[in-house]
Amino acid sequence: MSNLAVLPILLPLLAGIFLAFIHKKTKLVRTLSKAFAIINLLVVGWIFMQVRDNGNIVLEMGSWDAPFGIVLVADLLAMTLVLTTNIIAVASVFFAPQSLSKKEESFYFYTFFFMLISGVSGAFLTGDLFNLFVFFEVLLMASYGLIVLGNGKAQLRESIKYVLINLFSSMLFVTTIAFLYSVVGTVNMAQAAQRVQEVDQQGILTTIAILFFFVFATKAAVFPLYYWLPRPYISPNPVVSALFGALLTKVGVYSILRTFTLIFNHEVELTHTLFIYLAALTMIFGVVGALSTNNIKLIVAYNIIPAVGFMLMGIGIFTEVSITGTIYYLVHDMVIKGALFILVGATAYVAGTSDLRKMGGLIHHYPVLGWLMFLASLVLAGIPPFSGFIGKLLLLRGGLGEEEIFIVIIALISSLLILFSMIRIFIRGYWGEKMDIPVPDREKKGKRMAIPAAGLLTVSILLGVGAEWFFPTIETIAQYIMDPELYIDSVLKE
Amino acid sequence: MEIIMAVLAGILFTMGVYNLLQKQLLRIIIGTGLISHGAHLFILTMGELKTGAPPVLTEGVENYTDPLPQALILTSIVISFGVTSLLLVLAYRAAKINGTDNMEQLRGNDYE
Amino acid sequence: MLVAVLLPFIIAIFIPFLSKWKEKIHTGFFVTIVPVLIFIYFARFLGAGFEPVVHEYSWIPSLDMNMVFHLDGLSLLFVLLISGIGALVAFYSVFYLHKSEQLGHFYVYFLIFMGSMLGVVLSDNVFALYSFWEFTSLSSFLLIGFWNYKKESRYGALKSMLITVFGGLSLLGALIFMSVLTNTSSIRGMIDQQQLILNSEFFPLILVLLLLGAFTKSAQFPFHIWLPDAMEAPTPVSAYLHSATMVKAGIYLVARYSPMLSANEWFFIIVSMAGIITLCWGSYMAVRQTDLKGILAFSTISQLGMIMAMLGFGTKAAIFGAVFHILNHATFKGSLFMVAGIVDHEAGTRDIRKLGGLMTFMPMTATLALFGSFSMAGVPLPFLNGFYSKEMFFESSLHLEAASTGIAGILQTSVPYLAVFGSIFTFVYSMYFFFGTFRGQSHLNELPKKPHEAPIGMLISPIVLVAGVVIIGLFPSVINEPFIAHAAEAVKGAALEEKHIYFWHGFIPPFIMSLTVLVFGSILALSRKVWAPVYNVVPGVLSMNKVYDGTVDRVERYSTTITKGYMNGSLGRYVRLILAAIIVISFAFMAITGGFTLDTSNVAEITAPEILVAVTMVIAAIGTALTNNRIAAILILGVVGYGLSMLFVLYRAPDLALTQLIVETVTVALFLLVFYHLPKLRKKEEPVSTKALNLVISVGFGALMTMVAISSHSSKFFESISDYFTKNSYKLGGGDNIVNVILVDFRGLDTLFEIVVLGIAAMAIYGLIRFRKNKEEE
Secondary structure, eight states, X not given: OGGGGGHHHHHHHHHHHHHHHTTTXXXXXXXXXXXXXXXXXXXXXXXXXXXXXXXXXXXXXXXXXXXXXXXEEEOHHHHHHHHHHHHHHHHHHXXXXXXXXXXXXXXXXXHHHHHHHHHHHHHHHBOBHHXXXXXXXXXXXXXXXXXXXXXXXXXXXXXXXXXXXXXXXXXXXXXXXXXXXXXXXXXXXHHHHHHHHHTTTOTTHHHHHHHHHHHHHHHHTXXXXXXXXXXXXXXXXXXXXXXXXXXXXXXXXXXXXXXXXXXXXXXXXXXHHHHHHHXXXXXXXXXXXXXXXXXXXHHXXXXXXXXXXXXXXXXXXXXXXXXXXXXXXXXXXXXXHHHHHXXXXXXXXHHTOOBGGGXXXXXXXXXXXXXXXXXXXXXXXXXXXXXXXXHHHHHHHHHHHTTOHHHHHXXXXXXXXXXXXXXXXXXXXXXXXXXXXXXXXXXXXXXXXXXXXXXXXXXXXXHHHTHHHHHHHHHHHHHHHTOHHHXXXXXXXX | OHXXXXXXXXXXXXXXXXXXXXXXXXXXXXXXXXXXXXHHHHHHHHSOTTSSBOSBOOTTOOOBOOHHHHHHHHHHHHHHHHHHHHHHHHHHHHXXXXXXXXXXXXXXXXXX | OHHHHHHHHHHHHHHHHHGGGTTTSOHHHHHHHHHHHHHHXXXXXXXXXXXXXXXXXXXXXXXXXXXXXXXXXXXXXXXXXXXXXXXXXXXXXXXXXXXXXXXXXXXXXHHHHHHHHHHHHHBOBHHHHHHHHHHHHHHHHHHHGGGTTSHHHHHHHHHHHHHXXXXXXXXXXXXXXXXXXXXXXXXXXHHHTHHHHHTSTTHHHHHHHHHHHHHHHTTOTTSTTHHHHGGGSOHHHHXXXXXXXXXXXXXXXXXXXXXXXXXXXXXXXXXXXXXXXXHHHXXXXXXXXXXXXXXXXXXXXXXXXXXXXHHHHOOHHHHHHHHHHHHHHHHHHHHHHHHHHHHHHHHSOOBTTTOOOGGGTOHHHHHHHHHHHHHHHTOOOTTOHHHHXXXXXXXXXXXXXXXXXXXXXXXXXXHHHHHHHHHHHHHHHHHHHHHHHHSSOOOGGGSXXXXXXXXXXXXXXXXXXXXXXXXXXXXXXXXXIIIIHHXXXXXXXXXXXXXXXXXXXXXXXXXXXXXXXXXXXXXXXHTHHHHGGGGGTHHHHHOHHHHHHHHXXXXXXXXXXXXXXXXXSOHHHHHXXXXXXXXXXXXXXXXXXXXXXXXXXXXXXXXXXXXHHHHHHHHHHXXXXXXOOHHHHHHHHHHHHHHHHHXXXXXXXXXXXXXXXXXXXXXXXXXHHHHTTSOXXXXXXXXXXXXXXXXXXXXXXXXXXXXXXXXXXXXXXXXXXXXXXXXXXHHTTXXXXXXXXXXXXXXXXXXXXXXXXXXXXXXXXXXXXXXXXOGGXX
C-alpha cells in the first residue's frame, strides 16, 4: 500500500518521458496528455481518499529505514495540495492547445509540463530536506524549459532574471541544508524536527531557520523578495503563466508552512512575529503593484503577491484557526490564480493587446469571458460566498482572536484594493461601447479558452458555497499540523 | 582548518555576489559559478574534515570521513552543471535577440 | 422562508431563457410575479398579535455560517417594503424599459438584488448577512452600470462599488470581531451577551467599523457621494435600490444593533451627529441640483440622515418616528422617482431648467407629484404621511435622554435648531421639484420630445404608492398596531407603551417648528433665484467628490510611482534589495538569539597545501572581478573550480574531485564557446558609490554565510546519521564506495531526479537553440 505515495511523482514523470519520444506527433501528444492528466488526477484523488480515511502513507524509498533513506510522506496536507495541483494540471492541459502554437507544443511542452507536475508533487510529498531541494530543481528546470519556450525577445530577457534569481536561491538553499545538517546531523525532516525540539531551537538554529525562510520566501514572493516575480510570470505563453501563477509560489508557501510548523516552531515570538510584519508589507506592496499598471496580465501577476501575504499572515498568527485559514486560502489561491491567468490570457488574445487603455466593450462580443472575469475577480477579492471568503474569514478570525488588529485592518484594506485592481479589467476592458472587434477571427478560439477557466471557477465556487464538504478535512489538517509529533511519529515510527 | 575553509567559502560567496551585481551577463554568470563553488565548499566543511580515510571501505580502517555531504555535493554539482549550461545558452540567445548583454538595458517595460 | 429568500435567485437562473421571448412578452411581467408571491407570503404574518419567527437551515455549520432567518417586527417591515415596492417597480419597469434593451441582464441583476436584500434583513447569522450585504452592493454595481456604454455610468458604478464594498469590509471586521468576542455568529446571541462587547477594550473600534459599514451603505455624510452618481442607473432601479430599499440597509443595521450599541454614549454622539449633518447637507445640496433625479438623490440622502438621527436619539418616540418614516419615505420617494422617470420618458429630459409647465400636458403625473412632494415637505395636511413622521422627528429632537454635559450636551442643545434648518431646505427642494417641473413657463421648443401623459400601465405603480401616502395619512393607526409598533419594539429591544398617532397634538413646540419650516421654506422657495449664488461658494470647499476623485486618482498614480520606483526591471537592483533584506534580518536574528558561537575544539589541523590552494582560490576569485579580459575571467573561474577539486582531494573526497574536474572542464569549454558570441567585457563605468554599495552587500553576505557556517560547525549537537551508511554500506548496499552506495541506493531517488533535471535541461537547451518562430507568428 505504501508504494502509493510515489505514484503522484512517478506517473507524470513517466508520462513526460514517454511524450518526449513522440513529441513530433502533436495531435497524438495532445490526446495522450489529456488522458494522462485525467488518469493522474483520478489516481491522486484515490490516494487522497486513502490518506483521508486511513492516515498518513509513509514510503521509505528503497526500503531504507527513516531517517537514513529518503521518505515520502503522503499526509493529508501534501495530498490536498497534490490533488489541487492535478486539478490545475487538467485545466491547463485543456487550455494548452488553444494557447500554444503547434510548434511550441512540439518542442517538448508536454514533457516540461508533466515534469513540472512531477516536481511540484514531489516537493509536497517528500519528507527529506535535500530531496526537497532536488524536487525544487526538477520543478525549476521544468519551469525554465517552459518559460523560454517560444524564444520571444521579452521572454528571453525576463527568463534570464528568473533563472538567475532562482539559481541563487537554490544555492542558498543547499548551503542552508548543509548548515542544518551540521547542527542536527540529519536531513530527514521528521528527525530534524525531533532534534531541534530536543535542544529547544537554541543557538544558531533560529538564524538557520531564517535562512530557510528566505529561501522559501524568494520562491513564495514574500516582501521584500518578490521583485523578480511579476514580469517573468507574464512574459511566456498564458498557459505557462497559469501554471506558474497557480503552482510555483505555492510550493514556497507550502515549504514555509511545513518547516515552520514542523521543525522551527520553538521561537514563535521571534520568527512568527516577523512573518506578520512581512505579511502586512507583502499585502500592501502587492496591491500597490497591482494598481500601478494597465497591463491586465501584470495586474493578475501582481495579485499573486498579496495572496501570499494572506497565507503568511496565517502562519504568523500561528493558531489552529489561522492555519486552517492559510491552508484553505492556499487551495483557493491555486485554483483561482489558474483560472485568472487563463482568463487574462484569453482576454489579451481576443483583444489583441494586454493594455487596458486600448480595450473596451469586449462584453458585447465575449459575454462568457466577461462574466467569468467578473466572477473570478469577486472570488479573488474574497466576496462571500466564494472560496476566497472562507479562507479570509478564518484568517481574520484567527487574527482577531489573537488581537492582531493591525494586520487585520491591513488585510481588509488590501481586499478592497484587490477588488479595485481587478474590477478595472471588467469595467475598462469589458464594459463600454460596442466597438469593432480588433481581431475578428479569434472568436472560436477565445470561446474555447473559456472552458478550462470555467471549470476551475466552478471548483472555486464549490470551495466556497460548499465549504461544508471541504472544511472538516482542512480543519483536520490544521489540527494535525499544529501537533508535529503526529508527523514525526508516523515517519520515525516510535 | 574548517574555519579557514568557511572563510574561503565566504569569500567565494562574496566575490560571486559582487559579480552577480554587475551589469554584464557573462560576469553575472561567472558570479553564479563562484557561488556554487562556495556552496559546495560549505557543504563539505559542514561534514567533519579529515576525520578519517576516504569513504571507500578498506580493510582495517575504522574511521572514514563523513560520506553524506559528499553524496549531496555530487548531486548538487551535477544539478548546477545542468543549470549553468542552460543559463549559458539562454544568455547567448537572449543577448543575440535583444542585441545587448547589458542587464541594465534588458529592463523592459510593460507593453511588449 | 428559505424558499421565499431563494426564490428570486432561482428565478434569476431562468431569466435568460425567458428573455428570449422578450419580443412577445416583456420579461418584466414574469419578474413582477416573484415579489408579489413573496409579499403575500410575508403579509400573512401581519397582525397585532405578531410574534417573531425563527427558521434555521444549516449551510456551513462547521464555520458557524448558517441560514438563520429571524423574522421580527423590524424584518417584517423591511421584507414587506422590499417585496411590495419590488413588485411595483418591476411592473413599472415593464413600461419604462424598451424591449430592445438587454432585459435579461436587467432582471437577473434585479432579482439577485431582491433576494440579497431579503437575506440582509432576515439573516440572524452575521456571516450570511454579510454575504447578502455584499451581493446587494454588487447587484447595485451592475444595475448602475446597466448602460455601461455611458462613461458616467461606469464612473458611478465604480464609485458606488468602491464606497459600499469599503463599508462592507469594515462591517465584516466588526462582525468578526463581535463573533470572536461572544463566540457566536448570531445577532441575537451577540445582543444577549452584549456586556462582552461593550466592555471590551476594542469596543470603540468595533463601533466605528460597524458604523462605517452602515454609513457608507446608507449614504451618510461624507460617504453620500456615491448616491448622486448612482442615478445613472435606470429610473426603476433608482426608485427601488437607491431610495426605498438598499440604501436603508445601513439604517437597518444600525436599528438591528441599537438595542446593544445605544448603551454607549458615543453611539448617540456619532449616529445623531452624522444623521443631522447628512440631513442638513443633503437638503441644502438638493436645491442646487438641476437634474430631477439629482434633486431626489440628495433628498434621499437628507431623509436617510433624518432617520439615522432619530435612531441615534434612541428614545422611544424617536425610534417610533424612525421606523414610521422608513415606511413613509419609501412610499412618497418611490412615487416621486417614478414620476421623474415618467417625465424623462415622455419629455425626453430630466433637466429642470428645460422643464416647466408640464401640468397641462400630464395632469395625472402632476397630481401624483403634488402628493409626493408635499408629503416629503411635511406640509401639515391630514392626508400626507410625511407630516406625521416629521412631526415625530421634531418632537423627539426636543426630548433627548442623553447626558447634558460634554459633546453630547452641546449636541443635544443644537439638535432642534439643526432639525428645523434641514427641514426648511427639505421644504424648499420639495417645492422646487414640483413647481419647477409642472408649473410655470413651459419651454416646449427646448424639449427633445413633445410631452404627453404616460400610458396607464406606467402610472399604476405610482398611483398605488400615492394611495399609500394618503391612506397612511388619513388612518395612521391602521398600520400602527399590527406593523409599526412591532418594528419599533424590535429596535428598542423593549416593549413600547401604547403609542397612538394623531394629526393634531395641540399648539405645542413640534407644531410650531413645523410652522416655522412652512413660513421660512415658502419664503426661501420663492426667493430661490436671489440667494442661489451662495452655492457657488459653499459646496466647492466641502465637496467630497473631489476627495473621492483625488483619492482614487492618487491611489493609482502613487501606486504607479512607487512601483515604478523599485520595480524597474533592473536585476542588479532586485538582487541588491533582496540581499540587503536577507543580510539585515538574518544578522538581527543572529544577534537577538545569540546565535554566533565559535568552538575550535574539534577542528582539523591546518596544513600548508590547503593554505596554498585556498590562497590561490581567493586570489582567483578576486581576479574574476578585476579583469576586463573575457578569456581571462573564464579561465580564472576555472582556476577556482580546479582549486576546489584539489581541496576535494585533500579532504578525502576522491569521487567529488573527479566529478568536479570533469564538470569544470566542460563548463569552461562551454563558457568559451558562448563567450565567443557575447560582446566584449567593458570597463566598468559605474560610479564609485554603486561600487561601494555592491562591495558592502557582497562582503556582508559573505560574512553572514561564514559566520553561520562557523556557528553551525561549532554547535554539532547530535551524531550524524552517516555512521549508518558507513556501517551498512557493504552489508546492505553491497558496495565498498560509501558515497556511491548512498547515491545509487540509500538516496537513489535524488539521483534519479538529478538525471531528470539534466534531461530537462538538455531538452530546454535544444529548444533554445533550435526553436525559431515562423515568420507570420513573429
